[in-house]
Amino acid sequence: MKHLSPVNEKARRLAQAVDQSAAPPVPENPATAADAGDRDVVALQQTPQQPPGPHIPLGCSTIFSPGWEVDRTGGTAGLCQPVERDLFDCHFGCYWPAQVPDQLNHAPDWTKKCASAQKDWRKIDVIFP
Amino acid sequence: MSLLTSGDCHAFEAGGQRYLYLAPSAAVLAVDDLSGAVLDAVASGPQSRADLLAGLSGRYAESEVDECVGELLKVRAVSIAATPAPRTSPRILPLTPIPLSTMVLNVTSQCNLSCAYCYEYGEDKIVETANGRQPKWMSEDTARESIDFLLRESGSSAHLTFFGGETLLNFKVLRTAVPYAKAQAAALGKQIDFSLTTNATLLTDEMIEFLAEHRFGVTISIDGPKDLQNKFRVFHNGAGSYDMVAPKIKALIARHRSRPIGARVTLTRDTLDVRRIYDHLMNELGFHEVGFAPVTATPGRVHAFSEEGFEHVLAEFRDLARDYRDAAVAGRHHGFSNVRETLAEIHKGASKAWPCGAGFGLLGVSTGGDVALCHRFAGSDDHKLGTVRDGINRDAQRAFLDEHHIDRKTDCRTCWARPLCAGGCYHEAHTRHGSTVRPNLHYCEWVRGWTDTCLQIYGEIAQANPAFLREFDGASDEAPQPS
Numbered sequence: 001m002k003h004l005s006p007v008n009e010k011a012r013r014l015a016q017a018v019d020q021s022a023a024p025p026v027p028e029n030p031a032t033a034a035d036a037g038d039r040d041v042v043a044l045q046q047t048p049q050q051p052p053g054p055h056i057p058l059g060c061s062t063i064f065s066p067g068w069e070v071d072r073t074g075g076t077a078g079l080c081q082p083v084e085r086d087l088f089d090c091h092f093g094c095y096w097p098a099q100v101p102d103q104l105n106h107a108p109d110w111t112k113k114c115a116s117a118q119k120d121w122r123k124i125d126v127i128f129p
Numbered sequence: 130m131s132l133l134t135s136g137d138c139h140a141f142e143a144g145g146q147r148y149l150y151l152a153p154s155a156a157v158l159a160v161d162d163l164s165g166a167v168l169d170a171v172a173s174g175p176q177s178r179a180d181l182l183a184g185l186s187g188r189y190a191e192s193e194v195d196e197c198v199g200e201l202l203k204v205r206a207v208s209i210a211a212t213p214a215p216r217t218s219p220r221i222l223p224l225t226p227i228p229l230s231t232m233v234l235n236v237t238s239q240c241n242l243s244c245a246y247c248y249e250y251g252e253d254k255i256v257e258t259a260n261g262r263q264p265k266w267m268s269e270d271t272a273r274e275s276i277d278f279l280l281r282e283s284g285s286s287a288h289l290t291f292f293g294g295e296t297l298l299n300f301k302v303l304r305t306a307v308p309y310a311k312a313q314a315a316a317l318g319k320q321i322d323f324s325l326t327t328n329a330t331l332l333t334d335e336m337i338e339f340l341a342e343h344r345f346g347v348t349i350s351i352d353g354p355k356d357l358q359n360k361f362r363v364f365h366n367g368a369g370s371y372d373m374v375a376p377k378i379k380a381l382i383a384r385h386r387s388r389p390i391g392a393r394v395t396l397t398r399d400t401l402d403v404r405r406i407y408d409h410l411m412n413e414l415g416f417h418e419v420g421f422a423p424v425t426a427t428p429g430r431v432h433a434f435s436e437e438g439f440e441h442v443l444a445e446f447r448d449l450a451r452d453y454r455d456a457a458v459a460g461r462h463h464g465f466s467n468v469r470e471t472l473a474e475i476h477k478g479a480s481k482a483w484p485c486g487a488g489f490g491l492l493g494v495s496t497g498g499d500v501a502l503c504h505r506f507a508g509s510d511d512h513k514l515g516t517v518r519d520g521i522n523r524d525a526q527r528a529f530l531d532e533h534h535i536d537r538k539t540d541c542r543t544c545w546a547r548p549l550c551a552g553g554c555y556h557e558a559h560t561r562h563g564s565t566v567r568p569n570l571h572y573c574e575w576v577r578g579w580t581d582t583c584l585q586i587y588g589e590i591a592q593a594n595p596a597f598l599r600e601f602d603g604a605s606d607e608a609p610q611p612s
Contacts, residue, residue, distance in 0.1 A: 001200050002161075003164040005161075011151075011157050
């Protein structure tokens, strides 16, 4: 931190956390960092502004933003395979409430015609809230 | 457009430098001119980025202001208006079993003095001591069972504190309990140390020898020079105790050099002369430290504080605290322990979910072996957490911790002093407000005033003699002496 200087022990820990979050977390070669084992893998850790967050499996996203569907290297290789599968993976296994209908209460049948996401994804119902 | 407002923090100034004390993190940060200007601006009302830049125009580059606001946002010294405030602190209970660090053993409920303000005997007492269910004296068996309990529940080290009534009335139990505790601790490979609180009236050479030999931390309850001591600290016939205790204290201090000996003063509405008390206890009697605590009493008792009383004491505390600062800057010892304790917590950045360790790290044991929140509640059925024989009732303990978490004290949510106060003493709350769950709203101004003073002193020492603060590094988990 440049404008605030820590005085007590807690402030030094706080400053450390702030400075770490400001430092560029991604090295030139991401594989090196993974090998070094000194940092959790964080989704879409592309830009220096991204703070090191909690451990999230490769391929998931922590943000709600159309067009995010790239992995942390900017490609698609690290995403869920096949790509259609991640609808259900994210829906059931991850935290993705905003994009999918409420299957428990409001729309229990919205995926009824979709036995296999890869083949039937076009049959998924459109749900209007 | 998002607007910036003040965050959850307290701004203070010390030695010409501006500082921030953040809640709930309890971090102390020095503030530079630009961040000071930004803080001033948001303190005057919500500011958009454009407002800020306009206000600071010409003085700082735009990128610099953005960078500074970014830092202030990250440490939450400013926040974005209309975003919901984060919860004060998540209500996370410690993992159980929680190691017991201090056990306060009430070896007797009897006392040879009858101080009118005493919480054990006075009008505000919780436990029926005269004809109650609890025995008047702790037996040697119960003391041994208590020590087994302490060593069972403790981590690698344990503090055992003897308390009363007047502790030394039951010296017989101390004499057998201490060697037993040492032997048991050694067999288990644990550290144990001892302390006691006494009114000093019964001290004999033999006792002094015993206390020195076993390296007891000794706290003497005393109210100051003769006229003040004799006002409340009297025998049953009304005679003052000063002449009896003064020579005994001097003898104790002369012989027992292995651990510092402290005085613990109860301030009442009639004995508010902090500096005179301090000078007398330090210079005439030779104490190493003096700590002051306002009497715990329901309003209206003759000895209870008035509003002006609190203000007066705060002014006297501030005055004496400045002496502490001067001594610290010069690298000298000063015995005003209220400052030392607060500085240690500020230095560490303590941010408390509970006001003290009562109910988990510290437990009180009654004469009959009941385990309670602390010594002040020992023997009270309403505040019982088990017995030394059956152990701690974990369900009751968990319920207690959940119920008393700072997150439940809605009154405290916006207070910047909550990291250190956390609502204050349970016993005080019980006496003043009828329940341990209530925050002590009657002394909020006092706590904030005192914390602000200590923050200033901390800032001044950090500038003038930072080496002094190393004393507090990795601040000890030494148990505070119960009062």
